[in-house]
Every structure is written in C-alpha cells, then in structure tokens.
Amino acid sequence: MALGVDWAIQWLTLSAKVMSEHRAELIELDRAIGDSDHGENMDRGFQAVLDKLAQTPPETPGAALKLAAMALMSKVGGAAGPLYGTAYLRAATALGDSAEIDAAAIAEALTAARDGIVARGKAELGDKTMVDAWSPAVNAAGEVLAEGGDAVEVLAAAAEAAEVGAVTTDPLVARKGRASYLGERSAGHRDPGAASTALLLRAAATAAGFPEGPAE
C-alpha cells in the first residue's frame, strides 16, 4: 500500500494534536535538564503547521512536509526548530513531487531527515539528543524494508524503534544541546527531543492506519 497526500496531512494534523496533548509532559522533561520550553515550542510550531495547512492545502506528501518544515523553522525557535525544520525539509526533498510514496521512499525520507539533523546539530548516537530516537528509527525502517515490509510496516517499525531509542536516553550523560551543561547531572532523565521524535513518528504510523501503539 502506498501513501498519498492524505496521509501526510493526517500525519501533520495528528502531530499537532499529539504535541498539544503532550505539551506539559515535554515541558516537564525539558525542565529537568533544559529550560522548560520544548513542549511549548513544539506545540506552537505544530499549531502554525495546522494554520498553514488550512490556508494552502498541499497537493503532494512532499509539499506537505515542506510546508511543515517552513512553519516549524519559523515558529518553533530554540534548537528543535532548525533541527526539525531541516529534517522535514530534507524529507520533503527526498520525496520530491510524487503523489504516492512507497515503503522505499518512506525509508529514504526518514534517512534524509536524520542526516539533516546530524548535519546541522553534529550530534552522534549516544549524545542524548533526538538523534537517539531518529537513528534507531532509520535503522529499523531499513530492516523492515529489506524484509519486504510495506509503507505502513516501515513507519510502524520506525515508530517503535524511536520509542525504544527515546527510553535509552534515560541513563545517558548529554554531550550536545542545553542538557550537556549539566554534565553528569543530566543522567537519569529522558531527552525531550528524543521523546518528541518518538511521538511524531508514532503519529506517522497511526496516520498510515497502523493501530495505535502501546500506551506509554
């Protein structure tokens, strides 16, 4: 089964809902090792995405992600804004102007997104950042693709791996971003950006029709 613009719109819409629902939780994660704004930033950014979607409905999945990229870039601010903005922009570029995208295209877009984040933020796996959710997701997507999975299965695998990846940040000492200022004191807390990545990728799978993931 291939995914079209409806999926992309549904994904972004669901993302906005999920960011709003988890706003307080992401703020709380950021309060522990950052500056208490990640949930607010993401919520504000995805509300802007919703506004843009309503103004100029996109016609392809790539256009939808590009629109999201621009909205996130201009409304999120902080570290997450440029990082997610770049991720969505690179994904959009990878998707090009295809109307329908298949499992391979999805895996490619996820890879491009992750690579964009790494290019901008220079974080490596284990630095306790959103990369720790994106990289396992990209790997899982690749594996499922190789095993012949369809687009929905690829997204579902990515979502699950991102969720696990977010959890693995708990014991880590941060080496990038604001949490790194805390040194050892950053251990024992989940990285807020990894948590938001897991939520966004779960929304992508849900939007593709995959039954809701396990409650956290």
Next chain:
Amino acid sequence: MALGVDWAIQWLTLSAKVMSEHRAELIELDRAIGDSDHGENMDRGFQAVLDKLAQTPPETPGAALKLAAMALMSKVGGAAGPLYGTAYLRAATALGDSAEIDAAAIAEALTAARDGIVARGKAELGDKTMVDAWSPAVNAAGEVLAEGGDAVEVLAAAAEAAEVGAVTTDPLVARKGRASYLGERSAGHRDPGAASTALLLRAAATAAGFPEGPAE
C-alpha cells in the same frame, strides 16, 4: 526607700537584657502591623546604651537617663527612636541632678516622659501607640503616690498598668504610626511600642527590687 544611680544603671542594664530577649517577639508584633523592625531597633538602641554606660559611668539617675536618651536617639531610628529619646530626655530633665530620687520624683519623671512622647508624636490615648502603655502607667504612679506609696511601689504600679495598657491595644484600630496605614486590619494585634514600654517599665520596677512581675 529612695533610688540612686545604681538603680538607674541597673534599670538600663536590665532593659538591654530584656530588649535582647524579646527582640524576636517585638519584631513579630511589628511584622503583623508594621515593618518588622521594632525589636531590632530597640535591641540595637539598648546595646548602644550599654556601651555608653561602660564608657562613661553616670553619677546621678538623671545623668544615666540622659545618656540613655542620647544613645536611643542616635541608634534606634524609626518612630521609636525620637519618641523614646524624648521620653528619657524629659525624664532626665525632671530628675535634675539629684543623687537620690523618691516616689514623687519618679512619678514626675514618668509624667514628663509621657508628655514628651505626646508632644513629639501627637498621639492620643486609644490611638494604639506606646502612649496607651505610658498614660495608664503615669496615672497608676500618681495614684500610688497619692496613697503614700514609696518609689518601688510607684514603679511597680506603673509597670503593671503599662502591661495592662499594652494588652488594651489589641482590639484597637491604629490612628498613628505605621499601623494606621492598615486601617481596620490593624485591629487584633498588640502595638509593638506599647509592648516595649511595658517591658521597660517592668525592668524599672525589677531593678528597684520589686519581685519579678507575673510571667506574661
């Protein structure tokens, strides 16, 4: 029995001790309806009195009170500084340079002190100020004097009346000093200056050999 400079020095010394012991309590009273400094002001002032006593021991009761007046005037600050300063100065003037003072002189000194406070502060009985302790004390002293009481008895009567007078300020609405800004909200709290007056007059009686008054 007449009182000499020993009594005066003993009174001032005891006053310093009592102000230090009741510092926190007077601060707390002032916190409720004022600005939390009365105990600190009085403690600082009487420590200065002690210092001066040590430097230049006075030779008469009047000289002792004049020395106290100057120290209080220059170290207490706030409303209480000039008021107590005036009170002790007027009392000192009333005592003149007698070496020994009797019941009549004590009553006269108390009256002069009270009149000085009223002249400076313009408060009337019932305005919820230290006058509400001084005035009953002056009246009681006059009565005991008229009944033929000695100096110790006059002081004891003054102390007891001041204590009762301080308690009577509890329900009053303040009309002078800082507490008056609170209007009706000043009712239900004891006036800190009336409380310190009661403590000082009790110290005068104790210094004269009157057995410690009833615990508050």
Next chain:
Amino acid sequence: MKKLINDPRAVVEESVEGFGMAHADLVDVHTDPIFIVRKGAPVAGKVALVSGGGSGHEPLHAGFVGHGMLDAAVPGAVFTSPTPDQIIPATTAVDSGAGVVHIVKNYTGDVLNFETAAEMAQAEGVSVRSVLVNDDVAVEDSLYTAGRRGVGGTVLVEKIAGAAAERGDSLDAVAGVAEGVVRNVRTMGVALSGCIVPHAGVPSFELAEDEIEIGIGIHGEPGRHKIPMEDADGITSRLLDPVLEDLEIKSGEQVLLFVNGMGGTPLSELYIVYRRAAQILGERGVKVERSLVGNYVTSLEMQGCSISVLRLDDELTALWDAPVHTPALRWGM
C-alpha cells in the same frame, strides 16, 4: 532566608561600602555615622538636597546622589529611618551656605528624625527647609492615619528639585519646586509577594498562591486589602484609576508615567503594566509626555509594582529633562 549577605546586621554598612567602591567617581561614602555625599560637595553657591530613609529601597536614595539630583543621602537600617546623628553631619557637609532642602518621605519615624536633625542643623547655622513627600493614594489622608506615605513619587521629587537646585534656584525656590511636584504626583502599588527583612528572617507577610495585596507601601507592610490574583490589565486599572481620580487628571493634560518595580518583578512584566497604563491614559485623552520604567523605589526582593502619575507643565518637563548624572539615573551627560 537566602540572601547574598554576610552578617544580617552589617547589610547596610557593607552594601554602602560596595556602592562607594563602585561609584567612587560620583560619591564619597562616610562611615560612622553612615551617609553618602556627592563628590566635590558642597557645590559653591548651590542649594543642597538631602534625602534619606530606611534602607531596602535601593537605588533610592544613595543611587540618586550626583549632579542634578541629591547632594547627600542618609540610609537608616533596613526599613528604619536614619537618626539625627547621621542626618546632621550629612546636612552640614553639603551646605555651601545657600541652604539645604530635606526631602522626607512622610513616615512618623522619618519625620521625627529629620525634624530633630533640621532643628539642630539650624542651630549650627544651616538654613534648612523640609519637604514632605506623601504621594501614596492607598492611604487615606485623615485624622485617623499618620497621613499619606511617601513612595515611588519620591524619585520624581528628587530629580526635579535637584534640577532646580542645579540651575541655581534659591532655597525657597527649590523647596517650592519640590512641593509643586509633591502636589502633582500620586502613586499606588501592588504586591504579589512579601519580602524578607534580613534581621527578621521571615517574610513580611504571607500571601496565598492566588492572592495579591493592593495598596502596599514600600516597607513590606501589608496593604489596604487582599484580593484574588488578577491579570496585569486588571491590576493596572486598580492602581491607575485611583491615582488619576485623586489627581483629577483631565483630558488634554500632559503627564509623566512611572511604572516602578518593587525589586523582584522582571522588567518585562513592568512593561506589560506600562502598556496598559499608557493605553488607559490614551483612552482618556491624557498625553504621556515622559516615561520611567524600572526598579527605582524598591522593597527588597518584593514582587509587585507601583504606578505613579505626575502632572507635567513646561517647567516640570524642562527640569525633568535637565542633565542628571547619578549612579542610578543618568542622562544628558
């Protein structure tokens, strides 16, 4: 109690010492007794301005010593008026022979101590005029109170009278200018929290999480009444309305609008209050000709603010604009 202090009883002494070190180009600090004088004072032929009061209101008053404002400041213990033995030498130190104006906030303690000091300075041959500042509309000026308190408006009195003295006005003229400011300025304040007097160690009053105190003074004392928390626009009306009513400001008049922080409120919040206050004045046809926003007359770390309005005329505006060079207020030089 957590404060950046050493001995609670040395707070004023050490703070004034640091102040003197930081502003050695502008002031000389005297210790024992403590007072602060303008560098080079007395200024020949100039009327001198002396003010003072309890500490804890910084930058008031020491922060306003310098060209075009105060010649001396006399800090008492925290929230406790200074004593005559400080005020007298400060007064004589800055008198050039042209006389001294005492600017006194209307509190029983300040009034009595300055009164005594003025008498004694006069006895030493200094001509002293005293001006009482009583701008707080929260307190009724009646037989039943010690009269209105001097609060935020004090800094406006000091700036404008200081400019009059600097341009060479006579003793009576400077006192007259100061009295003119007092007549035309009113203030009202709000607290969102109390403050902790160092020697007391506990908050001056407690407020529930949803309560604020309206009509507070600047000594951490409770205000006129507690009300449930409101938004900034609502609070602004509660402060500004009585100020405007009391001043009887009419459409077409020009004013200086002063939003003063009590010490613990972020500047950003003061601007939110300023915004609404300026809007209200605009709606009433009043022209905001000059502004001041910041922490100038504080109450230690109290959260809250006061709003002052000063009715301006060309004379007052010119004196406000005149150059001033003090640690806490500076322009034109």
Next chain:
Amino acid sequence: MKKLINDPRAVVEESVEGFGMAHADLVDVHTDPIFIVRKGAPVAGKVALVSGGGSGHEPLHAGFVGHGMLDAAVPGAVFTSPTPDQIIPATTAVDSGAGVVHIVKNYTGDVLNFETAAEMAQAEGVSVRSVLVNDDVAVEDSLYTAGRRGVGGTVLVEKIAGAAAERGDSLDAVAGVAEGVVRNVRTMGVALSGCIVPHAGVPSFELAEDEIEIGIGIHGEPGRHKIPMEDADGITSRLLDPVLEDLEIKSGEQVLLFVNGMGGTPLSELYIVYRRAAQILGERGVKVERSLVGNYVTSLEMQGCSISVLRLDDELTALWDAPVHTPALRWGM
C-alpha cells in the same frame, strides 16, 4: 504562579509593545514577526549590530538598542531563541550597506537560527559576520558539551562593539572588536532560587531552604552543582576565582568588574557582592578600572547574580566610555 501578565503566551508580544511605547523616542517595534530597531536605522555608512535570543533576560537585548550599541534586537519566546523569519528582516532593516554583525550567545538554538538567518540574509545581499559569545566558565568547553554559554558578558560585547560601529569601524573591524571582548571576558553565576517560565507555570528548579546552585546559566536551568548556602563573601570567591583563573588575570592588569543581578535580587545585595569582588581583585593587585552593577542580563525573577570580569586595555576602555543612549544603558549623551 503569580506574575504581572495577561495571557502567558502573549507575554513577549505585550511586553515588547509596552517597551516600544515607553521608548518611542529611541526604538521602533515591528510586530509579526517581532523585532526592535533603532530609531532612524539604517544609519548611513554605519556597520549595524543585531543581537537576539530568548526573552526573559530583559533588559537584554531590546534594552540595548540605540546610539552606540545595537541597531536591532530580536526577541524569541521566553528562553527560546528567535527564528530566522524574525532575524532576517531585522538584519535587512538595519543594513546600511556597510554590513551587519550578528552577536549570538552560544546556545545550540541561537547558533542554528542565526546561522540560517545569516545565510539567507547573505543571499539577499547583506554582508553578515557572526560573533559567538561564550563567556560562562561554569561550562567546560569540551567535546562533551555544546561549548560555553553566552551569559552576562554579552552586554559588554554589545556595548563595546556598538561603540566601534558608531565611530565608523568597518565590518571586519567591528567583528574583530567584538571577538576581542569575547576573548577577554569570563563570567560565572549563582542562583538562590529558580524562576518560573510563564508557559510552564512551575519553578525551573527547586532548591531547599539552605541550598544554592553554583554555575547556573540564564535560562533557569540547574547549574553545575548544588551546595549548602554560604555567606556573600564565600559565594563571591566561588564565582570570581574560576573567572580569574580562566582569564589568567595577573597583578597589574586593569579590568572591568560587572556584578549582574539575575532579576530577583535586591541591588543592595549586588553591592555586597561587588564589595568583596573588588576587595579580592585589590588583594591580587588587579586594578578595577570600570564597574557595572545592576540587573542587565536576567533570568526572569531568579534570585542570584553573576560576576563578569573583562580585561581592559586603553582601546576597550575608550570604547566602553564612548557615549551610549539606549533604554537601559546611557551615558555621555
């Protein structure tokens, strides 16, 4: 949470609006996207200075827009760096053709957003040079961190680079002056309390009644470590010693000493810290040539302070002394 605000999400917008009204003689405020420019910008032939960052640090940066300092300030949401769609128009609005220096505090978010904006402004034909401020010695500058944060020293960079731009220095020269200040300034801070981000509504961290946080930044984040409360003199050593060590200040050198309040600490306490810091410098034979004491780079209503030391030479001293006229820093005019 008690704050003088209306809608927690409108805090920046309303505060900046009030700021614009209060300082209409000095700045123009743009809304949607929000940025603040110096009145009359672009100044013909002058290199422009643009800075920005999360809000909550007021008066930084908007309070430093004006003659001799910034040409534009770009405020983000509270503690959140601004976005390129604000930074780009601010940059183009103030470019006279002589180029623009971006002064960026070293945080991942600020760096990335300013980086994007600089690229895009360059694409529109504006020459942009970026200078990173990273003066916080509390953070190790290693592979294991995002590098040192930009904190209190930022205001010194803005003042001195602003003076260089005002006297007509070229783009490279202004950037060079700014980098020279960055190389010679170090800062360290302490918090006695956290602060409450309006949209979060709870304190950024909790400290017990006898605990303080050493090595805090300016975003209400926890610091390097908690220690039991100490007196002001002890805390001053803890902040100043690593600053001096890192800067390798030697006897005979001249410095600017800057004691900065985090927003909720009384000015009197800052002077107590200043006193001890100046004493320590004196004991080490270091000459305190210039001083700054006050709330300039804040963290909402946080209680605490930071100490910055800037190594001075005649050039930097002259640029520091040059006239400046902004809402929050003014002298010489």
